[in-house]
Amino acid sequence: MAELRGDRAAMTGLVLLVLLMVAAVVGPLFIGFREDEIDWQNMAAPPFEADGHWLGTDRLGRDLLLRTLLGLRVSLAIALAATLVSLIIGVAWGALAGYLRGRADALMMRFVDVLYALPQVFFVIILTVVFGRGPLVLLIAIGAFGWLTMARIVRGQALALREREFVEAAVVGGSGTLRIVARHIVPNLLGPVIVYATLTVPQVILVESFLSFLGIGIQEPLASLGNLIADGAAEMETAPWMLAVPAGCLVLLVFSFNFLGDGLRDALDPRDR
Amino acid sequence: MNLLELRGVSVKFRQSGTKARDLAAVDGVDFTIAEHEMLGLVGESGCGKTTLGRAILHLVPLAAGEVHWRGQRVDQLGQRAFRPLRRELQYVFQDPNACLDPRMTLLESVAEPLRALDRDAAPADRARRAQARLDEVGIGASLAARYPHQLSGGQLQRAVIARALIVDPQFVVCDEPVSALDVSVQGQIVGLLERIRDDRGLASLFISHNLAVVARLCERVMVMFRGRIVETAGRRALIGSPLHPYTRELLDAVPGIDAGARGRVLRRAAHAQPAKDDASQAVGCPFAVRCPQVLSRCRVERPRLQAAVGGSRLVACHRAGEWPGGLPPFTSV
Amino acid sequence: MALLEIRALTVEFAGTPAICAVNDVDLSMEPRESVAIVGESGSGKSQLLNACVGLLAANGRALGSVRFEGRELLADGNAATVRGRGIGFVFQDASGSLTPHRRIGSQIAEVAMAAQGVAGAAARAESRRMLDCVHLPDAGRRLSQYPHELSGGMRQRVALALALVARPLLLFADEPTTALDVTVQAEILALVAELCRDFGMALLLVTHDLGVVAALADRIAVMQSGRIVEQAAAAEFFAGPRHPYSAGLLAAVPTLAGLS
Numbered sequence: 001m002a003e004l005r006g007d008r009a010a011m012t013g014l015v016l017l018v019l020l021m022v023a024a025v026v027g028p029l030f031i032g033f034r035e036d037e038i039d040w041q042n043m044a045a046p047p048f049e050a051d052g053h054w055l056g057t058d059r060l061g062r063d064l065l066l067r068t069l070l071g072l073r074v075s076l077a078i079a080l081a082a083t084l085v086s087l088i089i090g091v092a093w094g095a096l097a098g099y100l101r102g103r104a105d106a107l108m109m110r111f112v113d114v115l116y117a118l119p120q121v122f123f124v125i126i127l128t129v130v131f132g133r134g135p136l137v138l139l140i141a142i143g144a145f146g147w148l149t150m151a152r153i154v155r156g157q158a159l160a161l162r163e164r165e166f167v168e169a170a171v172v173g174g175s176g177t178l179r180i181v182a183r184h185i186v187p188n189l190l191g192p193v194i195v196y197a198t199l200t201v202p203q204v205i206l207v208e209s210f211l212s213f214l215g216i217g218i219q220e221p222l223a224s225l226g227n228l229i230a231d232g233a234a235e236m237e238t239a240p241w242m243l244a245v246p247a248g249c250l251v252l253l254v255f256s257f258n259f260l261g262d263g264l265r266d267a268l269d270p271r272d273r
Numbered sequence: 274m275n276l277l278e279l280r281g282v283s284v285k286f287r288q289s290g291t292k293a294r295d296l297a298a299v300d301g302v303d304f305t306i307a308e309h310e311m312l313g314l315v316g317e318s319g320c321g322k323t324t325l326g327r328a329i330l331h332l333v334p335l336a337a338g339e340v341h342w343r344g345q346r347v348d349q350l351g352q353r354a355f356r357p358l359r360r361e362l363q364y365v366f367q368d369p370n371a372c373l374d375p376r377m378t379l380l381e382s383v384a385e386p387l388r389a390l391d392r393d394a395a396p397a398d399r400a401r402r403a404q405a406r407l408d409e410v411g412i413g414a415s416l417a418a419r420y421p422h423q424l425s426g427g428q429l430q431r432a433v434i435a436r437a438l439i440v441d442p443q444f445v446v447c448d449e450p451v452s453a454l455d456v457s458v459q460g461q462i463v464g465l466l467e468r469i470r471d472d473r474g475l476a477s478l479f480i481s482h483n484l485a486v487v488a489r490l491c492e493r494v495m496v497m498f499r500g501r502i503v504e505t506a507g508r509r510a511l512i513g514s515p516l517h518p519y520t521r522e523l524l525d526a527v528p529g530i531d532a533g534a535r536g537r538v539l540r541r542a543a544h545a546q547p548a549k550d551d552a553s554q555a556v557g558c559p560f561a562v563r564c565p566q567v568l569s570r571c572r573v574e575r576p577r578l579q580a581a582v583g584g585s586r587l588v589a590c591h592r593a594g595e596w597p598g599g600l601p602p603f604t605s606v
Numbered sequence: 607m608a609l610l611e612i613r614a615l616t617v618e619f620a621g622t623p624a625i626c627a628v629n630d631v632d633l634s635m636e637p638r639e640s641v642a643i644v645g646e647s648g649s650g651k652s653q654l655l656n657a658c659v660g661l662l663a664a665n666g667r668a669l670g671s672v673r674f675e676g677r678e679l680l681a682d683g684n685a686a687t688v689r690g691r692g693i694g695f696v697f698q699d700a701s702g703s704l705t706p707h708r709r710i711g712s713q714i715a716e717v718a719m720a721a722q723g724v725a726g727a728a729a730r731a732e733s734r735r736m737l738d739c740v741h742l743p744d745a746g747r748r749l750s751q752y753p754h755e756l757s758g759g760m761r762q763r764v765a766l767a768l769a770l771v772a773r774p775l776l777l778f779a780d781e782p783t784t785a786l787d788v789t790v791q792a793e794i795l796a797l798v799a800e801l802c803r804d805f806g807m808a809l810l811l812v813t814h815d816l817g818v819v820a821a822l823a824d825r826i827a828v829m830q831s832g833r834i835v836e837q838a839a840a841a842e843f844f845a846g847p848r849h850p851y852s853a854g855l856l857a858a859v860p861t862l863a864g865l866s
Contacts, residue, residue, distance in 0.1 A: 165371035172330060173386035173436070174359040183385075187376045317787035426647075455646040455814060460858040482788060485860035512862050526792040528817025530859055532841040538821040539803070541796040 010263020016256035020249075024072040033063040035070060036221060044239045056241045058231060068246050071223035072253070078139055078224075079204040085143035087197050090150025095185050097151070098158025099177065109155060112148050120145045121211070128216045138217050142204055153196055157189040191268040198261035202254040209250060225250045274344055275305040276444055276476050277329070282338035282348075283500075284321070284328050299325050300500035301338070303578070306444070309474040313491030313508070315484050315523065321500040322480045323367075326446040329478070330364050331355045360390050363442040367449040369429030373421045379429075380417040383407060383436045390440050406435040410465060427458035431465065438469070444476045451486060459486070466490060484523055488512060496520050499559040502578055505587040514599025516581055516588040518564045521600040558591070565603050566592060607676055609776060609808050610635040610658075614670040617650065617657045617832075621665055627653040629832035630670075637775065640802060640809040642819040644855065645829035651812045654829075655778050659693055660685030674776070691721060694769030694807075698781035700761035703768050704753040710737075710764055711749030714771060721772035736767035739804075740797060759790035763797065770801065776808045777801075783818055795821045816859050820844065828852045 032052055033039070039061035042050035047064075050057060055065040097108040124141040131137045161167065162185065170180045205225070211217035212226025213233075220227065225246050232243030284299040299321040306312050316322045327333045329340060331352070340348040347358060366372035373382050384403035387394050394402070407417050410431040421429055430450060437445055447466070451459040463486060469475060470490070481487045487494055488508045496504040496511070496519060504517040515521045528534060557572040558564070564571065570591055578589040582597055610633075617628035627650040635641055645651040655661075657668040658679055672679040674692055679685045689695070697703055705713060714736055715729035724732060730749070737745035740763040753761055762782065769777060782798065783791040799822060802809050811822055819826055819840075826843045828836045828851065836849040847853045 165366055165368060166374045168332060169364075169366060169372045169436075170374075170385065171332065172359065172364045174356050174389035174440075175385065176353075176356075176389070179389060184374055188374070317789065456816070457646065457854060457858040459860070463860070483860065484788075485862050488862060489860055522789055524862070526789040527862060528792070528795070528815075528821055530816050530820050530844065530856065530861060532820075532844045534817075534820035535799075535822065535824075535840065538792075538796050538799050541792070 007263040007266065009259045010267075013256040013259030013263065016252060017260060020072065020253055020256065021076065024069055024076055027069040028066055028073075031063060031066045031069075033066055035066060035223075036062065038062060044235070044242075046239070047241050047245075055245050056239075058242050059235060059239070064242065064245050067223045067228060068225075068249050071225045071228045071246060072249055074135070074218060074222065074224040075205050075208060075226070075250075076253075078135060078142070078208050079201045082139055082142040082146055082204050082208075083197055083201050085139075086146030086150050086200065087193070088147075089143075090147035091154050091186060091189075091193060093147065094151035094154025094156075095158045095181050095189070098155040099162050099181050099185055101159070101162070105155070109152070112151050115145070116148050118145075120207075124211060125216060133216060133219050135218060135222070138208060138211065141211075142207055146200065146204060150193070150196060150200070154189060154193060157192055158185050161185050161188055192265075195261055195265040195268060198257060198264055202257040205250070205253060205257075225253075274308075275341075276308050276310075276343060277306040277478075278339075278341040279304055279329070280339045280341070282325070282328060282340060283336045284324050284333055285336040286324075298336075298500045299328060302497075302500075302502055304495060304502065304505070306476055306478065308443075309476055310493070311470055311475075311477045311479055311491045313487035313494035314478060314480045314497055315482065315487050315494060316497035317482055320497045322497050323448055325497075326364065326448050326478060326480055329446060330362055331358075356390075359386075360440045361443050363437040363440065363445045365434055365437045365445060365447040365450045368453050369426055369433050370421065370453075372433060373429060375421055378418050378420055379407065379412065379424070379432045380404060383417075383432055383439055386436065386440050403435075403439060406439045407432065409438075410435045425458075426454050427461060430454060430458075430462055434462075434465065434469070438473075438475075442475070444478075446478045446480065448480045449482070452481065452483065463489060484512070484527060496523070501559060501589065502587075503560065503589045505578070505585075507585070510586060516586065516593050516596065516599060517560075517590050518566060518600060518603075519560050521603060525602050558589075568592070608634040608673075609637045609639075609675065610810070611673040612654075612658070612671070613673075615654065615657060615672060616669045617653050617662065617666060618669070619663070619666045627666075627832055628657065631829075631832075631834055633827060633834065633837075635776070635808050635810060638802075638806055638808055640811065640822055640824045641827065642811040642813065642823035642825070643827045643829055643834075644813060644816065644819055644852075646814050646855075648831070649829040650832040651829050652780055655695075655780055655810070655812055658685070659689050659695065659778065691772045692775055694772065694774035694777045696762075696765050696769050696777065696779045696782050698784050700753070700758070700765040703765040704761060706753055709750050709752060710756075714764075714768055717768055717771045732771065736771055737764070739770065739801070740764070740767045742767070757790075758786050759794060762786065762790075762794055766794075766797065766801065770805060773805065774807060776810065779809065779811045781813050781815075782811070784813070784815065791818075798822060816856060828855070 039057055042053060042057050043061040044059050045053055045057045047054060047056040053063050055068070058064055058067065093108060097105045127137055127141050167180060167184055170184055208217055208224065209226030209229060212224045213230040218224035218227055228246035229243060229250065232246060235242045280303050282299060282302045286298060302325060304312070314322050324333060328335055335348050339346055342358065342362065347355065380400060380403050383406060384399045387399045387402065404414060404417060412428060412431055412435065416424065416428060434450070450466070451462050454462060467490060470477070479487060479491050492508060494506065494508050494511050495502050496517060498519045504511065504515070504520050511520060512524065515524055529537070557574060558576050561567045561571040568591060576589045576591050578587050580586065581588040581593045612631060612633040615628055615631045616626065619625040619627060631654060643651045643654065653662070658672050662668060668680050670680070674688055677684055679688060711730065711733045714733035718724055718729045718732040722732065733749060734745060737748060742748055742760060742763050748756070756764065779798065783794050786794060795818060798809070801807070809822065811818070813819060823840050825837065825839055827834050828849065830851050836847060836852045838847070847856055
């Protein structure tokens with residue numbers, strides 16, 4: 001952890017992330033406007049000009065800062081939830097496959113390979129057609145694919161770990177497969193898993209943004225960074241702030257996760273032990 | 274009744290790419306261990322002694338042969354069926370830094386076999402028993418709460434021994450338990466093992482490449498070469514009058530800690546032994562490649578391990594009867 | 607003039623906590639002399655060798671003076687010129703000397719080219735000669751093999767050959783036989799003794815194994831926690847060491863005495 005503190009990029013990322021999260025959670029409470037409040041006087045107003053609207057308003061006169069923070073909330077929530085689901089399924093799947101080796105491992109990883117080959121966007125579109133659009137469907141669609149890479153990474157780590165002598169010692173001590181995987185394999189691969197999870201979150205955010213941008217993710221009037229960017233892109237020439245604010249927020253979010261993740265990976269590098 | 278009996282045990286490994294991964298097969302090993310007996314097993318790295326220990330503990334499958342525990346055949350049991358027996362047969366590993374989970378405190382590691390093998394014990398009871406074992410080997414409560422990377426090799430090895438003993442086994446395979454430790458610490462651990470042997474009457478197979486350490490702890494010693502037992506004798510007989518040329522070679526190679534050692538080394542030839550061939554000798558005696566008294570018979574006919582000098586000594590050498598008083602030191606080639 | 611003269615050598619490593627591995631050590635060596643430094647793990651003996659040839663880790667600092675043939679090694683740049691030329695180095699694990707993905711012959715030839723300025727066929731011939739010097743069986747075939755195809759003992763012979771190509775005046779050996787079986791160890795010890803005698807080299811040996819010390823050393827220095835606690839000629843030392851730590855080390859060695 002000392003190395004992490006010394007890593008300026010990582011600490012910047014961490015601080016920024018904390019600020020963004022705090023802003024997303026409590027920020028909207030401090031802004032005088034309501035989410036769906038239409039300010040007839042100040043439609044498509046630029047930042048700093050209209051009274052009270054610090055970052056301007058959108059086409060319908062809704063406060064942009066507020067909508068951006070709410071969008072941040074939604075994007076973050078989906079990203080964290082989807083990553084958590086990926087983490088749980090991926091770690092369990094990969095650790096078990098890596099420990100069991102042989103045919104069980106081969107079967108489990110071929111399943112992963114098959115799913116991996118499916119085009120994610122296509123799959124999401126089908127889901128939305130069948131189940132309708134909305135945050136839950138989006139979460140399932142993203143979660144269904146997010147665990148695949150995690151499972152592969154975890155399996156590789158588990159394969160190496162099972163050859164370690166303390167795993168053999170656990171066998172000698174009478175522990176069964178599940179106990180060994182849960183108490184010895186998983187705790188010892190949490191390092192790389194945490195790093196990878198931190199780097200997965202921005203990817204999920206981008207996927208969600210992309211899908212929302214396409215119109216198959218989060219729908220109006222609910223805001224997400226993706227659909228805000230979509231609206232902004234349409235007004236790019238007349239009201240560039242409508243694009244700049246949510247896009248800037250997305251960039252900050254992705255950067256901060258990536259810096260933090262890189263810093264964690266360097267800090268946890270076993271060579272430095 | 275013998276506690277442990279091995280008959281014709283063989284273990285084979287498929288060779289993988291690099292040489293470092295080649296593990297010697299175990300090839301037709303027989304021996305018995307009686308209750309309370311500590312049997313020594315000496316041999317060099319790659320001779321199969323570690324593999325043999327693992328095979329007894331059901332960690333690697335046998336290619337041939339039988340393992341009998343208390344008269345009951347156990348090598349054919351599945352892993353699940355063998356599990357209850359792990360209360361009676363235990364293992365002390367060589368490298369204490371590798372065989373302890375780096376994310377568990379010593380106390381947790383020592384208590385762990387109880388979780389698996391003694392389901393009725395309550396958590397508090399397990400912790401108490403684990404600490405009792407650790408106290409027995411000289412690790413107090415404050416050390417027990419630490420993680421492996423915070424402690425020395427000697428302290429960790431004591432914990433490893435405590436972990437092996439916590440289920441009150443009747444038999445323990447000790448695989449090079451002191452080889453990874455400094456010389457002064459080795460002495461302490463060997464003393465600890467002596468004490469445990471005397472207090473508990475534990476039977477054990479003590480594996481080491483260091484003949485001096487083995488001889489201190491074990492009344493009876495087996496010498497292993499390329500997967501085969503080549504000589505078995507009481508320790509005094511083995512050291513005083515070795516019958517197998519490989520035993521003689523081992524004894525000659527033990528460096529003396531005296532002022533005359535330098536002179537002896539300078540007189541000794543520095544020529545290398547012929548390379549250990551990858552293809553193990555399928556026919557004949559495996560030691561024929563470097564035996565100073567090899568006969569043509571040795572290259573074609575494999576000597577069997579049989580009684581010699583009319584006693585409990587066993588030797589696998591065609592010429593065993595020629596030096597009843599033991600082989601004299603080999604002069605430099 | 608002494609071949610190697612170490613005065614007030616101190617080695618420190620920055621960090622939390624800071625570590626002083628070697629603490630004010632004095633040691634000198636004459637040409638063709640064999641000196642052994644004995645100590646347990648953590649005594650600082652390996653760091654002493656590393657400091658002399660500039661192989662300390664990035665956070666390590668060496669203070670004091672190390673003079674080889676009169677030249678100060680701790681001054682910038684000098685250690686690098688002397689490494690491999692004036693001073694040869696053999697590590698515990700031959701993989702410290704041998705590159706795994708290159709053939710043995712080419713590795714020795716490369717050093718020969720750098721040290722002696724020979725090339726091509728002459729370098730190859732020198733490689734062959736060195737392998738013969740270390741009694742590697744079937745030397746011709748070995749030239750085109752990779753390190754992993756050889757056993758531990760043979761690799762250590764090759765490591766010695768590599769160290770000798772530049773005809774150093776002083777050989778550093780850090781636990782050269784610890785990773786080897788006892789029979790192979792005996793051969794390698796005999797080989798080191800023979801090479802030192804034939805090539806006229808001094809030997810500075812670092813080990814925790816008193817058996818190795820007895821086999822090779824004229825003079826013995828015992829190290830504990832970074833300091834040298836006793837220095838004596840080998841014969842005196844084994845007859846009866848004076849410092850209690852040395853006596854303890856000697857007493858702790860398991861021997862076959864009393865059993866035959």
